[in-house]
Amino acid sequence: MLVQFLTAVGVLAVLTMVPGPDMAVVTRRAVASGWQDGLRTVGGITAGLLVWGVLAVAGLATVLAASATAYTVVRLAGAAYLVFLGVQALRQSRRDRSRAPAAALAPPRGNPWRTGLVSNVFNPKIAVFYTGLLPTLAPAGLSPHRGMALLVLVHAVLTAVWLGAYVLLLAKARSFFEKPAVRRAMDRATGTVLIGFGLKVASARP
Template identity: 85%
Template sequence: MLIQFLTAVGVLAVLTMVPGPDMAVVTKRAVASGWRDGLRTVGGITAGLLVWGVLSVAGLAAVLAASATAYTVVKLAGAAYLVFLGAQSLLRSRRNRSQAPAAALTPPRGNPWRTGLVSNVFNPKIAVFYTGLLPTLAPTGLPPHSGMALLVLVHAVLTAIWLGGYVLLLSKARVFFEKPAVRRGMDRVTGVVLIGFGLKVATTQP
């Protein structure tokens, strides 16, 4: 059972480190508002994983993964939210071109924790991952629900550590990112990336 568990942790660690919408959302918030808001965003994302975990253990996520209609509704809602966040970044970069340097440092609006939570909860790929792959990784020596719950907690912890460390790394270069020209460039890059992820989510199949 220990070998199975360590293998599962390794797989989850690799999947956690693959760049995706969560990292783009965290980058946007950490660069614009600082490490505290970045960590709050990570907290929201982690909470979103726990929500999906509870739904998976309860069997509700399996219904979503099996229902084309439900999957499409959640997928399009999540895609629209990512595109909205990306458009915000692009609009802010355009506004900041005509603002004084001090004004260009105005942080984005909205609760960062809620931003992380919503972006993760409306990612239907998590439902597919938790109901399709996670059961195959669960240690066979534990009851199915207990094994799933354990791996969900491990995934949440790995995500918090990885993204939290990423935020703190970004904070070390905050002086660089606070330069108006750099901020505008980062807003444009993260805006395009978020819109790209949104379009990718909208066009992917379960």
């Protein structure tokens, strides 16, 4: 059981560290608003994982994963939100050209915790992951519900630690990222990445 659990933790750790929409959203917030808002965004993302975890343990995520219509609705909503965030970042980079340096440092609008939560709740891939892969990783010595709940908590902790450490790393280079030219370049880069992830989510299939 211990070996199986450690194997599951290793798989979850690798999947957590793979760059994705969460990292792009966190990068945008941490660079533009500072480490506090970056960590709040991480908190929202972690809460989104727990929401999906509760749904998966309750069996509701299985219904979503099995329903083409429900999956499509959530997928398109999530894709639209990522594209919205990306367009917002690109528009910010254009506005910064005509602003004074102090005005160019204005943080993005919206609650950072809510931004993280929404970007994760509207990611149907998590439903597929939690109902497809996670049950196969659950320790055999526990009941299916307990095993799933344990791995969801582990995934949430790994995500919070990994993205939290990433935010603090960005904070150490904040003076560099605060330069208007760098900020514009980062806004363009993260905006493009977010739109790219949004289009990828929109075209994804269960």
